[in-house]
Amino acid sequence: MPGQKSSVKEEKFSGEENNYNDKDNPDFNQHSNNIQQEKEILLFSEKYGIQLKVPAISVVLSGLFPGLGQVYNGDSLLKGLLIFFGTTFGFFIFLIPGLIVWIYGMYDAWKKANGINSGLYEYKPAKTADLIFMVIIPLIVMVILMVLSIYAMMQFTEIPYELTRI
Known part of the structure; x- marks a missing residue:
């Protein structure tokens, strides 16, 4: 018992x-x-035989908008923005640092997509809001830089104001 x-x-x-x-x-x-x-x-x-993330798409997205490939792979928006602003700032310092960050972003996006497909990294779906944000931010930055360059051209050159009005 x-x-x-x-x-x-x-x-x-x-x-x-x-x-x-x-x-x-x-x-x-x-x-x-x-x-x-x-x-x-x-x-x-x-x-x-379906790829969870297509490495070629990831590289093309990073080539068009630096950081967008990382967001496509499911990385944080912060990582995408850091690569974008690192590329932009690198181009303003000197062309080479910007190219290095840009190429690194494309390589990182390709490597991460392959790692997700092979099971090395966790699969995370891309957030639509983050993808849209990563397209809108570069467009806003490009418009701001264009306006600033036009302003600088008008201030520091001898082009008459009448010629710049369209």
Whole structure:
């Protein structure tokens, strides 16, 4: 009889442990659900030959708007903005630093997309709002730089004001 009590306690203890994982710890359940979803996504992509992220698209997006390839890959908006402003600032200092940051951004986007497809990095879908933001910010910066260059041209050259009015 004493042996039965200990086995009942062990069964009760193991049952309590399972209840703890299921009911009292929602983070555990969420984490296990995320892992299961990631496995299903990877199996689906391998089964049908679908790439989760297309490296060529990632490189082209980074080539058009520095940092956009990172946001496409699911990286944070901050990383995309840092690459964009690093490229822009690098071009103003001297052409070479801007080119280095720009090429690094394209390489990083390509490497991350390949890593996502091979399972090295976690798959994160791109946020539409972040993609739109990463297109709008460079356009705003280009307009501001264009206005500033026109203003500088008018102030520091001897072009009459009448010739600049259209």
